Amino acid sequence: MAGFTGWTKTSPVITKQAIDATSTTLENPLGTRVTARHADYGDAEFIYLLGVASTEESSFVTFDEAYATTLTVADAKGRVGVAMSANVASQYGWYCIYGRVPGSVKAGFADNGICYLTSTAGHLDDTDVAGDKVEGCMGRAAIDTPNTGQAWMELNYPFVDDADGE
Secondary structure, three states: OOOOOOEEEEOOOOOOOOOOOOEEEOOOOOOOOOEEEEOOOEEEEEEEEOOOOOOOOOOOEEOOOEEEEEEOOOOOOOEEEEEEEOOOOOOOOEEEEEEEEEEEOOOOOOOOOEEEEEOOOOOOOOOOOOOOOOEEEOOOOOOOOOOEEEEEEEEEEEOOOOOOOO
């Protein structure tokens, strides 16, 4: 699918695992960060994390200080990344935290949508929900662009804190 393959690492960090690969073996220290470039999508930064059940390519996750992931849901708290592979429980893979990649969204997601958590695990929506705004994340295409059920996302070290800001 568009947006997941074709990344070339540009950082000086030596890593064994491709950006779009999942491994049952720990190939890099958890929390390792790398930068990569895609000829069509530009530069991005990725973090190496432990997967969680039901993660699909483009799933949104929160991750903690131990670099374990949880699929995003309403009222979640933590740093946010986008899975670059179907990185399920007890597997390891890369998650985008900065740059432009496809992310899973709910039906009706509009171009330039502000991103909010939903009750659907691993997906975001553009419907305003107090406390569930994903800071540092902006939709840059409507749903189904570039892939079915996904939209281009512009990430700038996103996080959620379950605060309503009022």
